[in-house]
Amino acid sequence: MASVELKNVSKRFGSTEVIHGVDLSVADGSFCALLGPSGCGKSTLLRMIAGLEPVTSGTVLIDGADVTQVPPAKRRIAMVFQSYALYPHLTVRGNICFSMSLAGMARAAQNERADVVAKMLQLEPLMERRPAQLSGGQRQRVAIGRALVRDPQVFLFDEPLSNLDAQLRVAMRLELANLHKSLKTTMIYVTHDQVEAMTLADKIVVLDKGRIAQIGTPLALYNTPANKFVASFIGSPAMNFLPASARTGSGKSLLATLAGTASLTLESRKGLPPTNLDTVEIGIRPEHIRLVDPGDPQASLQGATTIVEQLGNTTFVYVDTASGPLIVEAGGAFQIASGSNVGLAIETAHAHVFGADGQAF
Amino acid sequence: MSTTTADATNAPETSYEVLVKTGRQSSRPSGANFLGTLLTVLGALFWIFPIYWALITSFKPEYEVVQPGIRLWPEHFTFENYSFVLLNTKIGLWYFNSLVTSGSVTILVVLMSAMAGYAISQLDFPGRRILWWMILASFMVPIPALIINHYVLMNQFGFVNTWAGVILPQLIAPVTVMIYKQFFDGVPKDFREAAIIDGATELQLLWRLYLPMNMGITTALAIITFIAAWNNFLWPFLVTSSEPMLNISVGIYQVTDAFGVKYARWMATAVLAALPVAALYLIFQRQVTQAIMLTAGIKG
Numbered sequence: 001m002a003s004v005e006l007k008n009v010s011k012r013f014g015s016t017e018v019i020h021g022v023d024l025s026v027a028d029g030s031f032c033a034l035l036g037p038s039g040c041g042k043s044t045l046l047r048m049i050a051g052l053e054p055v056t057s058g059t060v061l062i063d064g065a066d067v068t069q070v071p072p073a074k075r076r077i078a079m080v081f082q083s084y085a086l087y088p089h090l091t092v093r094g095n096i097c098f099s100m101s102l103a104g105m106a107r108a109a110q111n112e113r114a115d116v117v118a119k120m121l122q123l124e125p126l127m128e129r130r131p132a133q134l135s136g137g138q139r140q141r142v143a144i145g146r147a148l149v150r151d152p153q154v155f156l157f158d159e160p161l162s163n164l165d166a167q168l169r170v171a172m173r174l175e176l177a178n179l180h181k182s183l184k185t186t187m188i189y190v191t192h193d194q195v196e197a198m199t200l201a202d203k204i205v206v207l208d209k210g211r212i213a214q215i216g217t218p219l220a221l222y223n224t225p226a227n228k229f230v231a232s233f234i235g236s237p238a239m240n241f242l243p244a245s246a247r248t249g250s251g252k253s254l255l256a257t258l259a260g261t262a263s264l265t266l267e268s269r270k271g272l273p274p275t276n277l278d279t280v281e282i283g284i285r286p287e288h289i290r291l292v293d294p295g296d297p298q299a300s301l302q303g304a305t306t307i308v309e310q311l312g313n314t315t316f317v318y319v320d321t322a323s324g325p326l327i328v329e330a331g332g333a334f335q336i337a338s339g340s341n342v343g344l345a346i347e348t349a350h351a352h353v354f355g356a357d358g359q360a361f
Numbered sequence: 362m363s364t365t366t367a368d369a370t371n372a373p374e375t376s377y378e379v380l381v382k383t384g385r386q387s388s389r390p391s392g393a394n395f396l397g398t399l400l401t402v403l404g405a406l407f408w409i410f411p412i413y414w415a416l417i418t419s420f421k422p423e424y425e426v427v428q429p430g431i432r433l434w435p436e437h438f439t440f441e442n443y444s445f446v447l448l449n450t451k452i453g454l455w456y457f458n459s460l461v462t463s464g465s466v467t468i469l470v471v472l473m474s475a476m477a478g479y480a481i482s483q484l485d486f487p488g489r490r491i492l493w494w495m496i497l498a499s500f501m502v503p504i505p506a507l508i509i510n511h512y513v514l515m516n517q518f519g520f521v522n523t524w525a526g527v528i529l530p531q532l533i534a535p536v537t538v539m540i541y542k543q544f545f546d547g548v549p550k551d552f553r554e555a556a557i558i559d560g561a562t563e564l565q566l567l568w569r570l571y572l573p574m575n576m577g578i579t580t581a582l583a584i585i586t587f588i589a590a591w592n593n594f595l596w597p598f599l600v601t602s603s604e605p606m607l608n609i610s611v612g613i614y615q616v617t618d619a620f621g622v623k624y625a626r627w628m629a630t631a632v633l634a635a636l637p638v639a640a641l642y643l644i645f646q647r648q649v650t651q652a653i654m655l656t657a658g659i660k661g
Contacts, residue, residue, distance in 0.1 A: 082551075083551045098569075099560055150559070
């Protein structure tokens with residue numbers, strides 16, 4: 001087990017800077033997810049920790065030691081790739097023993113360790129098969145086994161579940177969570193899937209265009225996003241954003257006027273609103289809006305329903321309003337016809353205010 | 362929509378139905394198909410006739426060979442030509458020389474090409490691009506154009522009439538390097554990176570990952586290199602003159618007696634020379650076809 005620390009790490013490909021001076025500290029034994037959309041630099045960051053991508057500037061520390069110039073094999077890390085990268089000409093045993101074989105370990109010792117890992121991952125009946133003869137989930141487990149056998153200080157996962165179908169992904173997610181629980185090894189996990197990040201990690205790093213947009217626990221990111229990017233990226237369906245103009249009220253309160261005539265009284269999170277309050281955005285999650293009668297005094301906005309998605313346990317209702325389209329989450333048994341006029345009651349206690357620069361305040 | 366209509370009218374066929382349909386079509390060939398088949402059969406007969414002619418000539422007595430007219434079957438069937446070649450020439454030694462030189466050429470060409478192909482494909486070193494262009498350019502120079510230079514070099518090294526003299530100039534194989542480079546380029550980067558994390562050195566990456574993952578192409582290239590080296594005549598003919606150092610292809614011309622050339626014996630030697638290669642071809646037919654397609658630029 002070891003901590004991982006990045007100090008002002010940046011990466012440049014020619015004239016393009018893809019990672020901009022990232023500072024990050026991953027505690028010993030924690031499960032950290034690097035989350036972000038495609039092209040945000042999360043895999044590049046992981047590869048720099050692994051040593052597969054040279055660092056343009058900055059320092060990478062593992063267990064307190066500077067490993068910036070240390071080759072990948074000597075960093076005591078193990079990596080599970082998105083494609084699993086199982087050597088197709090070797091059996092499962094061959095794949096698991098590959099690193100030990102390269103290190104010149106005796107065959108008996110290799111097999112002994114491979115058998116321990118195989119037992120842990122229930123790979124015993126598959127040891128003499130080749131990767132082509134395995135299912136996606138089995139390949140995934142072999143890839144984890146190959147990483148486990150190296151007894152690494154840090155596990156690195158590069159979108160390991162993205163090639164699996166939805167059902168298997170959930171099962172493997174659970175297996176990974178159990179693995180972390182039993183091993184207690186530091187794990188850094190790259191994903192673009194917020195559900196994976198939210199369910200597995202105890203710390204999420206949201207990346208946007210090579211910069212850290214926010215670091216926090218899953219609930220902290222969900223409940224108090226630092227900016228519009230994180231607010232829109234975390235949560236499914238995404239947060240609703242309503243353009244508004246605001247003026248300060250008493251204390252931390254703000255009076256926001258939405259497009260149209262509606263107005264809301266909100267609490268500023270920091271109490272220090274930016275000077276320009278003419279163009280702000282109010283962020284509200286679908287579950288914090290209630291559908292009411294158009295004439296209900298609680299209705300801040302009126303609109304007409306366009307699409308109703310019934311998922312059984314929940315219902316998503318798309319509503320066109322004067323402030324733009326909104327998504328509202330209602331109960332699983334909720335029934336409403338498309339084209340119905342509705343009122344929207346916004347739970348202002350859960351609303352977020354974002355300034356013109358996209359930062360929450 | 363039109364697509365839906367088309368889908369509805371043309372109900373999907375099972376692969377079996379398609380097979381049956383195709384089978385029926387081929388059992389009743391159209392005029393063009395018939396002409397195509399006829400031309401193919403004529404081409405095959407035209408191609409196989411010299412081999413047939415060599416084979417039946419090797420079983421004819423010499424007097425029958427020199428008689429005017431074409432006889433498609435021997436009047437007197439004889440093994441005398443074979444027994445003469447096997448008992449009165451150094452054919453065993455020529456076989457051995459061919460085996461050593463062709464085997465060495467094969468092993469060295471495959472090894473060097475794999476390493477060169479790997480270096481150009483996977484390593485980043487100064488001059489890599491220039492080296493690649495030089496290899497490509499060398500492909501444009503026909504080997505016979507260099508044969509005098511090769512001879513002078515081998516003579517200066519003292520390699521005339523030696524195995525080394527036969528082998529060394531045959532190691533120039535830019536096509537093999539190119540094929541390896543292309544195949545190594547096609548190996549997904551993840552395998553390499555996984556092995557690097559596992560602690561593999563560049564040499565281990567080549568031996569334990571890239572070569573085994575491309576074993577099919579290695580087999581194909583080895584077979585075609587061996588066949589080419591075995592059949593090579595011009596260079597071994599120039600560089601070896603001492604009878605114990607001859608290859609089988611050159612040895613054919615030594616099968617003469619006081620009365621000069623005996624065609625039937627020549628043909629018997631030629632058939633014996635071709636036997637190992639023919640056997641090799643028959644065993645590894647699929648790999649040879651793959652290699653020929655590759656060297657012709659068709660990725661099979």
